[in-house]
Amino acid sequence: MDFLNAIVLFSNFVIVPGLAYGSQLALGALGVTLVYGILRFSNFAHGEIMSFGAMIAILVMWAFQGAGISIAPLPTVLLALPFAIVATVFIVLGVDRVVFRYYRVKRSPPLILLIASTGVMFLFNGVIRFVIGPTDQRVDDGARFILRVRDFREATGLSEGLAIKTSQVISLGAAVLCVAGLFWFLNKTRTGKSMRAYSDNEDLALLSGVNPDRVVMFAWILAGSLAVVAGTLYGLDKIYKPFTYLQLLLPIFAAAIVGGVGNPVGAIVGGFVIAFSEVTLTYAYKKFLGYLLPSDWAPEGLAQLLGTDYKFAVSFMILVVVLLVRPTGIFAGRTL
């Protein structure tokens, strides 16, 4: 019984949240990796693009809520997602046209594009706060839980409960869908293959008649869409706070690098590695150990390896270890 309780406890506080958070990070890291693979620079504006997309989704959601449209028990924001994707992609393509294209045509070094992306980050940062303000916004209407702690306890008779939030299931489901769609696109379609070719060997792709503008456009469309989904899911799962997205940049970059920048499979694996390391290292094991160990062995403190406030340190430590041991990431390569 104690053993089952321990497993349930661990699932409730580590596995389920880790899966949801890992999905969100993986989607974010995929966007970073796509831009890196095609445009060959680290896009510091990616976090703010996620935030911007989530903001549009919230605005559209409010419109739907005002009009009384809902898809309960699912959250209304899902209905708003397509609109947010279209709007954000449109904006991102505009930004590419006005900002990044110039440096690409000039073949500027990647760091110059990186600096330009920090300018875009500033701009988005201000615009987002200008439109929606700096305060928190709740996104999760509809049924908040698929499985409630009390229901689980009553059904199983265990003293520990397991809760599964709607947003967690949606996160994982959306990630699976997006990843499957992305891989189908990259591996099966003509445009997708031309993107991989361009990422692998730019000169040879050009010789083969691949149109670079088209490849870049698709890279932004995909990265922008993934960013909107990732940003909205993060807001749905936790709460929408404009400032958190700048902080998400670190775990997202860490996920992309851990997996091997430019490699989509790596981005997904990296996302889950970072998410689970964060959750397992900042989880307080006191109760968990209490179930497993004889009663007089139970730890006195929280048995927490790291304070929750240091979760960013986890991404960083993993990043450092990867850079020291295997700078190319788990899946070496810079190609899609």
Next chain:
Amino acid sequence: MTALLGEAMTGGYGGADILHECTIGVDDGEIAVIVGPNGAGKSTAMKAVFGMLNMHGGTVTMNGTDITKLSPQARVREGMAFVPQNRNVFTTMSVEENLEMGAFIREDDYRETMDQVFELFPILKEKRKQPAGELSGGQRQQVAVGRALMTKPKVLMLDEPTAGVSPIVMDELFDRIIEIARTGIAILMVEQNAKQALHIADKGYVLVQGRNRYTDTGEALLADPNVRRAFLGG
């Protein structure tokens, strides 16, 4: 009318001129080989024909049409195919995908062409699901040539196709190149292994410091004592 003719080409990469009044041409079904010492501008001459050079003198024509002003990509559409010396395959993509990328600009059904390539290089059919980066050097060259053939080119240009492969593989590659030429494709190639290359060449160009030094049939060049002494090691 010559299938491909670069006449009196003069130009360089932006600094000093590398080519001076250099003329290179090849006809349908023919193999033309450019040889010469290191730094003679062999690869540069080929790049000039392909439009990758700043030219300020001379013309390039294909079957009489002037293509001097076209970009390399546009020349591909006109029927030229180019196999660079380095980085000439998509290493992370499978052999089959490499060939598909070769046919990227084609709107029609290219499966027949792919079968022809597989017929020419049977090993590629065997390894068609394998990433090109995992193949041996000789096999990679086959992928590179196969990729170029996928556009059904009128002219195939090869920049040192045998660089870094063993002599046996080199002979094998040359055999395949002759086979390709027999299908009516004009072949222009730059070769470091001058002797062997001239053996299979219909036309040979010996370049020195960016200028034509000797131009003749491959056989005649091999027989010319001056050429033998200066460029073929006796």
Next chain:
Amino acid sequence: MTYTRNRKIFLFGVMAFLLIMVGVLQSWSLSLTIINLCIISAVMALGVNIQWGYAGLFNAGVMGFAALGGLATIIIAMPPVPETWQAGGMGVIFAGVVAAATVLICVFAYRKLKPNRLYANLTVAAIAVIGFFTTRAIFEPAVTAIELVQPAKTGYLGGLGLPVIVAWPVGGLLAAGAAFIVGRVALGLRSDYLAIATLGISEIIVAILKNEDWLTRGVKNVNGLPRPTPYEVDLQNAAWFIEFTTNWGFDIQEASSIFVKLCYMGLFLAVLLFVLFLSERALKSPWGRMMRAIRDNETAAEAMGKDVKGRHLQVFILGSAVIGVAGAMLTTLDGQFTPTSYQPLRFTFLIWVMVIVGGSGNNFGAVLGGFLVWFAWIEAEPVGALLIDFITLGLAEDSPLRLHLLDSAIYMRPITMGLVLLLVLRFSPRGLIPEETGGARTR
């Protein structure tokens, strides 16, 4: 040469004019406040310019290095708290010794066991885990004890009680230490890895400062840092000052505040000129030429036998140290240490705007950028408010849109900065005062 010189004089003249206008139109006290922050910004921009302008290194963690400077002011200038030292000071020191010993043993073990990688990695991992738990076991009770001592007033170890000026070089040293660690890991790899690694370390540094109450009181802030200058109250009671103000007919309140700000300004200016002098000397020395050679063509420089990674590490440490000094100056000026005030936009990316706008690679450019951009950052809000007020004139006085927009005027800051950065990068990538080069530059 005279052209750039005239340009320099003209641009600095414009800057001086702007600051004087603030003095005339708003108040001299405000003008001095802006000037003091301008000078600190200029020092930070010099630090970033050393890294970016000289060597082409992108440091996305300016915030962290500045925050370490802030930490130095606490450690150096605050009086020690004997009760907390008694409660847990030894414990913390002992934990630190254990942690350091763990790291040393790990390094030693790795070197000894290197031939067998798997074995070495496992041993090191085991030592690290044991060390981590031992450290935690000593550290935690000590920290709890410290934080229990008068949490509302102290609850931290305090500092050494030395003059606060000492904290400035110490802040530089702390930042240099952090830079050494990050640099060792991230330099020599792809150029944007350094950007991401520095972004990471700066978030961690700020997280530590926010959460380690025993060290910094965390979000409870450390107030009342000793000043290097006289206090207004003392001045107002000092006979000579009363006499001085009555003789000249100044208002004593305002005069004392201006006097204090002038004192700060003198100190900050001294640091700025010192750093500027050294930077210029370094840039024009063989070392500076080598740096720029490496920046413009790493491969060629490496082929000529230059130790690119070593030089990069050196310049990265130097630049970070300058940022650390500036960070310490800033906290000294504030008179309090507030970890929550460290925001990446304000402390990292704003400094970048300064360097890019001013002219990367030119020290005077960085200084000008520091002044100009800080000025714009401060004035963007009121000007933005005016602008919004003007645009929304057509709307009713109490229209919700108008009120929302007026409320949001402060976000004109990031918007303006983003636009300025993008416009300068695009249309004048070499900045207002471009780098002086002997020949053509390829970049």
